[in-house]
Amino acid sequence: MYRLTEAFPYLVNRVGVRVGEVFSRRLAEHDVTLPMYRVMAALWERGDQRLGDLAEMTTVELSTLSRLVGSMASRRLVSRTRPADNGRAVEINLTEQGRALLEQLMPLAIHHEQIALRGFSPEEAERLKRDLRTVFANLMEFESEIARDG
Numbered sequence: 001m002y003r004l005t006e007a008f009p010y011l012v013n014r015v016g017v018r019v020g021e022v023f024s025r026r027l028a029e030h031d032v033t034l035p036m037y038r039v040m041a042a043l044w045e046r047g048d049q050r051l052g053d054l055a056e057m058t059t060v061e062l063s064t065l066s067r068l069v070g071s072m073a074s075r076r077l078v079s080r081t082r083p084a085d086n087g088r089a090v091e092i093n094l095t096e097q098g099r100a101l102l103e104q105l106m107p108l109a110i111h112h113e114q115i116a117l118r119g120f121s122p123e124e125a126e127r128l129k130r131d132l133r134t135v136f137a138n139l140m141e142f143e144s145e146i147a148r149d150g
Contacts, residue, residue, distance in 0.1 A: 004060075005058060007054065009134060012132075014133075015116075017117055019112065020034055022109070023037075023109065025103065026108050026112070030101065030104065030105060032101070032105065032108045035058065035060045035064070035065075035068055036068065036077070037102075037105060037109070038058040038059075039054065039060070039065070039069065039072065039078065039092075039100055040072075040077065040094060040101070040102045040105070041059050041070065041102065041109070042057045042104075043074060043078065043092065043093060043094045043098070044094060044099070044102055044106075046091075047094065048091045048093060048094075049091065049092050050089055050090065050091060051065060051066060051069065051090065051092065052093070054069075054092060054146070069092055070116065072098070075097075076095050076097045076098070077094070077098035078092055078093060078094055078098055079092070079093050079094075079095050080092055081093070082130050087142060115141055129134060132141060
């Protein structure tokens with residue numbers, strides 16, 4: 001029999017919401033929201049990102065991300081520049097101020113991940129992350145099938 005509380009989507013969502021809520025409270029002490037943190041961390045990992053690529057990487061909706069990046073640029077956390085070879089595109093990067101703030105926040109993120117994965121061996125934690133990436137890829141493929149069929 002189907003039980004919501006045992007369904008995979010329910011469990012994944014429940015974990016994601018809880019992790020986000022707990023981490024958001026810590027970020028608020030630094031006047032940073034979870035979407036802002038995701039943008040900074042994504043730019044740390046891979047700079048010179050265009051808005052669409054950044055939206056995909058951070059899972060922040062494009063129009064929301066555009067306003068967020070504008071706000072973060074006003075706070076001098078990110079910069080927006082137009083590449084010489086494409087005057088229509090805008091590349092987004094961390095500023096020195098953004099990088100310094102992120103360096104303060106990364107230990108908090110690492111600590112929250114360690115708490116969430118307490119009881120898992122390093123191998124089990126890596127397997128869980130790999131499996132979640134596989135689930136995500138499966139869903140992206142399924143979304144393509146739906147678009148094609150319907």
